[in-house]
Every structure is written in C-alpha cells, then in structure tokens.
Amino acid sequence: MKRTDFPKEFKFGTATASYQIEGGIEDRSPSIWDEFSHTPGKTKNGDNGDVACDHYHRYEEDIEIMKDIGVDAYRFSISWPRVMTDGIKPNEKGIDFYQKLVDKLLENNITPFITLYHWDLPLYLYKEKNGWLNPDIANYFQDYASLMFNKLGDRVKHWITLNEPWCSAFLGYFVGEHAPGHKDFQESFYVAHNLLRSHGKAVIAFRDIVKDGKIGITNVVTKVESLSNDEKDIQAAKLVDQYINGWYHDPIVYGKYPEEAVNSLKNIKLDIPENDFDIISQTIDFFGVNYYSRQVISYDENHPLKFKHAEGPLPKTEMGWEIYPKGLYDKLVEFNNKYKLPLYITENGMAGPDKLENEQIHDDYRINYIKDHFKSTLDAIKDGVDLRGYFIWSLMDNFEWAHGYSKRFGLVYVDYNTQKRYLKDSALWYKNFLLNK
Numbered sequence: 001m002k003r004t005d006f007p008k009e010f011k012f013g014t015a016t017a018s019y020q021i022e023g024g025i026e027d028r029s030p031s032i033w034d035e036f037s038h039t040p041g042k043t044k045n046g047d048n049g050d051v052a053c054d055h056y057h058r059y060e061e062d063i064e065i066m067k068d069i070g071v072d073a074y075r076f077s078i079s080w081p082r083v084m085t086d087g088i089k090p091n092e093k094g095i096d097f098y099q100k101l102v103d104k105l106l107e108n109n110i111t112p113f114i115t116l117y118h119w120d121l122p123l124y125l126y127k128e129k130n131g132w133l134n135p136d137i138a139n140y141f142q143d144y145a146s147l148m149f150n151k152l153g154d155r156v157k158h159w160i161t162l163n164e165p166w167c168s169a170f171l172g173y174f175v176g177e178h179a180p181g182h183k184d185f186q187e188s189f190y191v192a193h194n195l196l197r198s199h200g201k202a203v204i205a206f207r208d209i210v211k212d213g214k215i216g217i218t219n220v221v222t223k224v225e226s227l228s229n230d231e232k233d234i235q236a237a238k239l240v241d242q243y244i245n246g247w248y249h250d251p252i253v254y255g256k257y258p259e260e261a262v263n264s265l266k267n268i269k270l271d272i273p274e275n276d277f278d279i280i281s282q283t284i285d286f287f288g289v290n291y292y293s294r295q296v297i298s299y300d301e302n303h304p305l306k307f308k309h310a311e312g313p314l315p316k317t318e319m320g321w322e323i324y325p326k327g328l329y330d331k332l333v334e335f336n337n338k339y340k341l342p343l344y345i346t347e348n349g350m351a352g353p354d355k356l357e358n359e360q361i362h363d364d365y366r367i368n369y370i371k372d373h374f375k376s377t378l379d380a381i382k383d384g385v386d387l388r389g390y391f392i393w394s395l396m397d398n399f400e401w402a403h404g405y406s407k408r409f410g411l412v413y414v415d416y417n418t419q420k421r422y423l424k425d426s427a428l429w430y431k432n433f434l435l436n437k
C-alpha cells in the first residue's frame with residue numbers, strides 16, 4: 001500500500017491536545033485537569049500536565065519534527081484557559097502563542113486543524129458557574145469560539161468544536177475517571193446535552209465569522225459487538241452503540257437522541273427545552289472519527305444501562321484495547337451511509353511498550369497497527385466512503401490523562417527527564433510512506 005493509492009487531496013497528519021503536551025502553566029489560568037491531576041489518587045504516580053512535553057516553549061522544534069516527517073496537516077487543541085483568563089477575559093499573551101503556532105505551521109505548509117475543546121475547561125467556570133452542568137456554559141463557549149474564529153479564522157479553515165463529548169460526559173461525570181471526577185448518572189446526561197448545545201452555538205457563530213471554513217465535531221467511535229447471538233446480548237450491544245455513538249451523532253444530523261436508548265433510560269430526566277435541537281442540529285461540514293477499538297457487550301441486569309463488557313480474545317495494546325482494524329472499516333461505512341457527511345479520522349493509534357535503546361525505538365507493532373488501519377481506511381474509501389484525512393494519535397508521547405505518562409502513543413518518543421525527542425521507527429516509516437516510498 002502506497003500513499004498514491006489514496007485520493008490526491010487526502011490529508012495525512014498527526015494530532016495532539018493542549019493539556020497533554022503544552023505545560024506552560026505559568027502563562028495561563030487553571031483548568032479542571034490541573035485541579036484533578038493535582039488531587040492525590042486521580043492520576044498514575046500523581047502525574048500532571050504542569051510541564052508535560054513543554055510544547056509551550058518547544059513548539060518550533062516540534063513543528064520542525066512534523067516537517068521532517070512530512071505530514072500534510074496537524075490537529076491540535078487550544079487551551080481555553082490560556083486564551084481567556086478564567087474562560088472569560090481574553091488573554092493576549094495566550095492568543096499570541098497560537099498566532100505564532102499557526103503561522104509557523106503555515107510557513108511549513110502544514111494545514112492546521114483546530115479543536116476548540118479537548119477537555120481542559122477553565123477551572124473558574126467549573127467552580128463558580130457549575131461548568132458543563134450549567135446550560136449557560138453554551139454562551140461562554142460561544143464567546144470563546146467566536147474569539148478564536150476572529151483571531152485565527154483568516155488562516156485556519158478547519159475547526160472541530162469538541163473532542164469526544166462522550167468522554168467528557170461519561171468518564172468525567174459518571175465513571176469519575178476523568179476531570180472533574182463526578183459519579184452521577186443523571187449529571188452525565190445533562191453534561192452531554194450542554195456539550196451538544198455548546199457545539200451548536202459555536203457552529204452558529206462560525207457561519208458568521210469564517211464563511212469559507214469547515215467545521216465539525218469529533219467523537220470517539222467504537223465498534224460495538226454482541227458477545228453472543230443471544231437476543232438479550234444483541235439488544236444490550238445495540239443500546240450501547242446508541243449510548244456511545246448515536247447519542248453524540250444523531251442529535252446533530254437528525255435533531256433527536258436515539259429513540260431506543262431514550263426509552264431505555266426510565267429514571268433519567270431529559271427535560272429538554274423546545275428549541276435545543278434547533279441549536280444542536282446546525283449543519284456541519286464533517287464528522288471527526290476517533291477510532292481505537294471495539295467493545296464486546298453482554299446483557300447485565302445489575303448495570304443501570306443493563307450491559308457489561310466482555311474480555312475480547314484479540315491482541316491488545318498497552319491500554320488493554322483490542323487491535324481491531326475491521327471495526328474502523330465497519331464504522332466508516334456505517335457512518336457514511338447513515339449520516340452522509342464527509343469524515344476525517346481525527347485520531348487513531350496505539351500505546352506500545354516503547355523502549356529507548358541507543359537513541360532508537362523499535363516499534364514494529366505500531367507500524368503494523370498503522371498499516372492495518374490504513375488498509376481499513378483505503379478499503380472504506382474504495383467502497384465509497386467520503387473520507388478526507390487521517391491523523392495518527394499522537395505526534396509525540398504525552399500526558400495520557402488518568403494514566404499519566406505511563407502510556408506512550410507517540411510517533412516521537414519523549415524522554416521526560418531531558419525533554420529530548422526521538423523519532424521512533426514508526427515515525428521513520430510514516431516519513432517514507434509520505435514520500436510514497
């Protein structure tokens with residue numbers, strides 16, 4: 001498989017997120033992840049993003065690395081608390097960082113794709129305004145989005161409102177594994193709804209400010225399969241697919257939540273104001289698909305959503321996620337048929353047992369992972385999917401949320417003691433692929 005097997009305009013890239021790589025906390029106000037990671041017991045080894053990959057001070061070097069690898073595009077997120085003090089007052093120093101980042105990318109012919117929200121909510125908005133639980137958060141988000149569109153929209157034409165609202169709502173407000181660490185089922189549905197409303201408000205602003213731009217939303221898209229052919233397992237898997245995938249896509253395209261999932265939520269209040277779905281279902285230009293794996297589901301009477309995960313038999317990454325490229329193909333074809341929107345794979349990659357030896361990292365497992373998922377991508381394109389790009393997660397090893405620095409997803413290895421970067425064999429492979437070798 002060669003690069004020229006893909007459409008000429010197809011964009012190959014890589015991706016990161018602000019809290020996971022920037023550090024530079026001295027020049028921004030705090031986010032919910034600063035408080036969460038500094039709370040004992042919340043992250044592995046008590047790791048936090050205070051320094052991370054020190055990208056805030058090393059962004060020029062990191063762009064040089066991307067230039068060397070030869071990527072067409074780079075997906076990164078803006079730190080809301082960096083560009084607006086406490087999420088409210090514009091901070092010119094923070095805005096200036098992203099101005100310079102964008103200009104340096106463009107100088108190197110790398111197309112910027114900006115994610116507005118990749119989980120680092122300004123702490124003030126959480127503490128004083130109740131964060132994503134407050135319907136008014138959509139207005140704060142629209143103000144933030146408008147500021148960024150006005151400041152960068154002349155040069156940045158590809159925007160993503162939210163990264164993985166399912167993670168923000170479900171992991172942050174029900175499971176409690178992510179910031180702000182709530183464990184309230186009802187709250188997680190209010191949060192999901194306010195995230196989607198915030199998305200819609202940002203799209204409305206975008207249409208006024210960046211008239212020649214493209215905007216979408218990125219969700220984690222998981223292939224959900226039933227453990228058995230037992231009707232109960234099949235039904236449980238169908239509902240999980242609606243909770244994880246449909247819940248964050250159907251409202252945007254169809255203006256309503258998936259019906260069976262709504263009906264299954266007997267004791268969940270979804271008191272939704274009349275025109276909310278008019279806001280949420282603003283026309284978008286693409287869906288971003290973050291694909292990692294599948295979930296194998298069986299029926300479980302004791303779970304609020306009547307399901308439990310089954311251990312799949314396939315080889316797994318360091319995250320314990322099965323390696324399942326067929327799932328990517330399946331979801332791309334399904335989404336293409338169901339939503340009829342252009343798609344970008346905004347994240348795909350793996351955490352591996354990466355070891356630095358003689359300044360090299362031999363990660364053949366990651367090369368094989370990427371090749372297998374590229375193959376699924378190419379098969380989907382050949383079968384008619386309107387797929388426009390693929391961003392490998394991640395450019396470099398970084399802060400992997402509750403796992404801290406214990407999981408390495410990068411094409412580039414980061415020695416956190418020295419902040420030295422080392423291209424892994426997978427980065428060298430990607431470089432040759434992009435040269436069509």
Ligand SMILES: N=[N+]=NCCCCNC(=O)[C@@H]1[C@H]2[C@H](O)[C@@H](O)[C@H](O)[C@@H](CO)[C@@H]12
Pocket residue numbers: 017020163164167220222290292293294295321322347393400401409
């Ligand atoms: N079975 N199974 N499951 C897959 C469930 C995946 C949920 N987590 C993600 O998608 C996060 C996404 C995030 O954008 C990024 O910030 C994270 O670094 C990556 C890697 O963790 C992924």
